Amino acid sequence: MTNSLTLLFSSFLGFLQIYLILLLVRVSLTWFPNVNWYGQPFYSLSRLTDPYLKIFRGIVPPLIGIDISPILGFVLLQCIMQIANNVGLTSS
Template structure:
């Protein structure tokens, strides 16, 4: 395996794991009794909130519903698809 294939595989795997963390974070927001200041929820929040805050800054909640995670996940999936197609061009 050459270095470019290894790098792209690593990046795609990282994006996949991060996408699962985002989905898990979004699902946990449906439970209002979760204390986001206790572990492991604080660690999950520290990992995912900086990326989500980028999208929250220009997509306001609509009717009390935050749709920024949808756009964040779609962008990650697009990046994963583009990165996984890189070894074919090199």
């Protein structure tokens, strides 16, 4: 039973780490205005990451014309990762 939980938590953490990398790439690419978001692979990247980022766009207003809401998204995702890691360690 504990092996199953350990596998579940490690898989969940792996997914969150990959998603965090995708978010970092997405936010980094917004600094380049010549990126065509309707061409592949950028279209798939925006379809995967935009629903999560849109949650935070209404919470934090732009500051001096810069959207800082992804910072809140990164912090929340890393908190979830840390909690899942701690729960996974204590369950084994």
